[in-house]
Amino acid sequence: MQINELKKIFPGQVFVEEKILQKYAGDLWPRYLIQKRLGQKIKFPTVVFQPKTILDVQKLVQWANAHQIIAIVPFGGGSGVCGGATITQESIALDLRKLNQVKDINIVSHTVTAEAGILGPELEKSLNQKGLTLCHFPASFDISTLGGWISTRASGQLSTYYGSIEDMLLSLKVVLADGSLVETKLTPRTATGPSLNELFLGAEGTLGIVVEATCQVHTVPSVREFLSFSFQEISQALLAIRTLVQKEIFPCGVRLYDESETQVAFGETGLKVSGNLLLLTFEGEEAELVQIQQKIAQRILNKEGKDLGALPAKHWWEHRFDLNDQKMIQILSSEGMILDTIEVAAPWHHLENLYHSMKKAIQEEIIVLAHFSHFYLTGGSIYFTFVGNVEEKEALQKYDLIWKKAMETCLVSQGTISHHHGIGLLKKEWLKKELNEGWNVLSKIKKTLDPNHILNPDKLLS
Ligand SMILES: Cc1cc2nc3c(=O)[nH]c(=O)nc-3n(C[C@H](O)[C@H](O)[C@H](O)COP(=O)(O)OP(=O)(O)OC[C@H]3O[C@@H](n4cnc5c(N)ncnc54)[C@H](O)[C@@H]3O)c2cc1C
Structure with a gap:
């Protein structure tokens, strides 16, 4: 990669020091944390780039697209648990955290416009000062970003009333693989063809880079x-x-x-x-x-x-934020420990059977706990936590087996393989089975929007 050329274009925004690169090698995917514990070789990005403006993102993408061989992996808070931000090939890790300004809070229309790299607490603080709140509280609220929420279709702890991120999102600015900027219109609803917002919701950085978004907000409850x-x-x-x-x-x-x-x-x-x-x-x-x-x-x-x-x-x-990333990292640092969470969903008429089938399949291998949360008129989601101590040398094998059994059972029991964590590297294998012909449609969109495969390759839709 022509790092010097990049450094010249963006002085002070390109980092190549190993201690920086290693922080962007992956997210909080438990399998990746176990791999690190086992001392397996981890791929670092070639450089880390920190844009300060939307134009910086556009210029970087244009540059990478022109060089064709360079992948761009968007990195928000790095709190993803499916390996969506994990580095798999020569890449630029695009750290969006400096793109974190609140652009506008409209108290008449109850909307907030902010840059994508803003963290949960930064966004809430600005809103709370005006008596408003986004009401989006994932358990990872402190360490995740607006762009990450949109890109993973995140869901907060209070979603049963306030909805998930897709219900809050009104409009977007996205940088496409050719460096152009697409902006959707701020409106409470529109009937102007298929929704572009929906295209980028859950795209996990494979179709474009979300740089700004406008969401609806609520009055802080009293x-x-x-x-x-x-x-x-x-x-x-x-x-x-x-x-x-x-x-x-x-x-x-x-x-x-x-x-x-x-x-x-x-x-x-x-x-x-x-x-x-x-x-x-x-x-x-x-x-x-x-x-x-x-x-x-x-x-x-x-x-x-x-x-x-x-x-x-x-x-x-x-205590709703007690089970945090630090606790998870601590548990997974012990020899032999495996731990992960599996969040699925189904309509009411399949929900209970999905619970029993998946619980049975997982507990054949390990201890499993479950709770239901995020309810809808038509169904709900189930959140399984599996945890246990196994032979260290078999940790990854066991981990993979549990996921395989869980996902296959989920699919035959009419569940969706992800309610809110997304796909990443972890669930890629089962996504085709879930989407059927729909996968081909999305894959064609990916090829059209990103013909040189520079946006988060090897992940969703690859
Ligand atoms: C302890 C813990 C609790 C959690 N609780 C919840 C929960 O309650 N609800 C929930 O939904 N999730 C939860 N998660 C998962 C995670 O926090 C979410 O997936 C979150 O939305 C990721 O946001 P992030 O900013 O950290 O994104 P990252 O991890 O940085 O990235 C996630 C994916 O999106 C892409 N991406 C990031 N930013 C952008 C952007 N601006 N444009 C395009 N692509 C982008 C990345 O390339 C990657 O593929 C939890 C995770 C942990 C560790």
């Missing part, structure tokens, strides 16, 4: 209430949640822990909880409205559930 219920059977709890959402009651936080995860998550809290634990959070601006919803929910859940009061749900709220 009232928050909690409910906790315990159910003997998972089927009773799922029926109660379905009844709730199909009566159009959408608490912002809905989490249902199965018996195994209830024990692990609450066993040492001093709270007396057991069974399948359902935690609900309601919030809003109008106390009356919040209380009415809470009352109706209580009536529905009381049919088969045991009312445990507000405390367990409040405990979850206060």
